[in-house]
Amino acid sequence: MRVGAIMATFADLPDSVLLEIFSYLPVRDRIRVSRVCHRWKRLVDDRWLWRHVDLTLYTVRGAGLGRGRVALNRGPPLSRWTWSRQSRMRPKVMWHLLRRYMASRLHSLRMGGYLFSGSQAPQLSPALMRALGQKCPNLRRLCLHVANLSMVPITSLPCTLRTLELHSCEISMAWLLKEQDPTVLPLLECIVLDRVPAFRDEHLQGLTRFRALRSLVLGGTYRVTETGLDAGLQELSYLQRLEVLGCTLSADSTLLAISRHLRDVRKIRLTVRGLSAPGLSVLEGMPALESLCLLGPLVTPEMPSPAEILSSCLAMPKLRVLELQGLGWEGQEAERILCKGLPHCMVIVRACPKESMDWWM
Numbered sequence: 156m157r158v159g160a161i162m163a164t165f166a167d168l169p170d171s172v173l174l175e176i177f178s179y180l181p182v183r184d185r186i187r188v189s190r191v192c193h194r195w196k197r198l199v200d201d202r203w204l205w206r207h208v209d210l211t212l213y214t215v216r217g218a219g220l221g222r223g224r225v226a227l228n229r230g231p232p233l234s235r236w237t238w239s240r241q242s243r244m245r246p247k248v249m250w251h252l253l254r255r256y257m258a259s260r261l262h263s264l265r266m267g268g269y270l271f272s273g274s275q276a277p278q279l280s281p282a283l284m285r286a287l288g289q290k291c292p293n294l295r296r297l298c299l300h301v302a303n304l305s306m307v308p309i310t311s312l313p314c315t316l317r318t319l320e321l322h323s324c325e326i327s328m329a330w331l332l333k334e335q336d337p338t339v340l341p342l343l344e345c346i347v348l349d350r351v352p353a354f355r356d357e358h359l360q361g362l363t364r365f366r367a368l369r370s371l372v373l374g375g376t377y378r379v380t381e382t383g384l385d386a387g388l389q390e391l392s393y394l395q396r397l398e399v400l401g402c403t404l405s406a407d408s409t410l411l412a413i414s415r416h417l418r419d420v421r422k423i424r425l426t427v428r429g430l431s432a433p434g435l436s437v438l439e440g441m442p443a444l445e446s447l448c449l450l451g452p453l454v455t456p457e458m459p460s461p462a463e464i465l466s467s468c469l470a471m472p473k474l475r476v477l478e479l480q481g482l483g484w485e486g487q488e489a490e491r492i493l494c495k496g497l498p499h500c501m502v503i504v505r506a507c508p509k510e511s512m513d514w515w516m
Contacts, residue, residue, distance in 0.1 A: 166194075173198055182210060182252065205260040208252075211267035211300050249283070253290055261291040267300025267322070279304060281311040288313035298347075299324055310339050317367075320347035331358040342367055345396075349374035356383025363390045370396040381408045388416040395443075398424040400450065405429025410437050424448040427482070431457040432467075439470035447474060450507065451481035461489035465496040475500055481507040 165173070177185055177198060189199035198204070257264070264287070266279070279302050287294060294313050298320040305327045312319070319340070331354070343365045348354050355378035362368060371394055373379065379387075381404055388394070394417055399409050406429045413420060414437040423438075427449050438444060447468070459467070461484070468474055477493065477500050484490055490504040 170198060170201075174201060174204055177204055178207075182208060200256075202260045205256050207263040207265075208257060208261060209265040210249075211265050250286075253286060258290050259293055261294050263296040263298070264291075264294060265298040265300070267298075267302060279307055281307050284311040284313070288315065291315075296320075298322070304330070310336060312340060314340060315342060316340055317342050318345040318347075319343060320349070321351050322347070322349045324351055326351060326353050328353060331361040333357070333361040333364060337364045337366075340365060344368060345370035345372075347372040347374070348376055351376060352378070354378060356380055356387065359383055359387035360390055362387070369394060372398040372400070373402055374398070374400045375402060377403045379404065381405075381412075384409065385412040385415070388412045392416050393419065395420055396422040396424075400424070400426050402426070405434075406449075407431055407434030410434050414438060414441065419443050422446040422448075424450070424478075426450050427455075427458060429455070429457075430459065432459040432463040435459050435464065435467045436470075439467055441471055441473075443473060444471050445473050446476040446478070447471070448476075448478040448480065449482070451479075451483070452507075461492045465493055468493075468497055468500065476503070477501070478503040478505075480505060 168176075173195070177188065180188065185199055185204070189196045279299070284307055287297075288311075291313065292315060294315050296318040297313065297316055300322045302321075302324045304321075305325050308327075309330050344367050346362065346365070346368065349372070354373075354376045359379055360383070362371065368391070371391065379402060384399075384404060385408075388397075397413060397417060397420055406425055406427055408429070409425055410423075410430075411434070413423060418441070420441070421443050422445065424446075425448075430449070438447070449464075464477075468477055474497075477497060479493075480503075482489075482504075485504045485506060490502070493504070494502045
């Protein structure tokens, strides 16, 4: 960058700009840049930089997180510890991050890479989950990827959580059953269950224990049946957002269950597999529905035409957002018909977007 005829350097950038740049760095590189100068060390220690931490790039090496206890006593500075070429994080490094950098600053945490074959595979432990709850009182969102939680009781999760995301995780059969302690996770408002193979009808009905729950995302939960979904939504009638993506359930049966039991739902997002015009019409007259998103690419002959989608949407009194992803209609006549026929709505027709780097949003 040039200011007049002078070349500006990193030293000329204000703290706010450097913090924004550092926020895109992996955790390992954030620690490394703290050794450049005193100013950068001060910035890396800034509370703002550690609000959202993504550790999915790393796997924990050794059994320290899965078996036994790891002491929280003081150790050498994190900058002196090594990271292997495979980006494996030593257990002590994880605990040091928790104590030195995250602590009360942490709002969102993303972890992953702990589900491996073999008896010596590292696992997330109840001790680590309890430490998160004790050391991170402001933790609101926890995203776990490819994690083995079969030995981690749900009671060990931080009680401050408002959002819990499980992606390709193993859970025990007793994790979400209705008979479990109803006081667990009293603030939980949103739960995402993406490719969790053990999740089934009984678990869906067990979600009623989370009385603050308002948003539910089911992705690839192939053990949930149409009967189980109908029974579960009957007890979860207070949900305001529901997403059913990539499941074996047909869109028609899902919408029918929604129309029966979720009269206050505001946002629906689902895959169009098995969607027909009569199936979509059951949403007509839904009193609170504000946003409807239909995702492809499984377009069948029964798929509603743009005119049929328009007709149903006009009968949804509070609809303000209609989003169609991956249907191949972008720039086509279908987009023009919907945009013209729904002037009161924001109509979005696009290909499936890539995952945002701002995963905590």
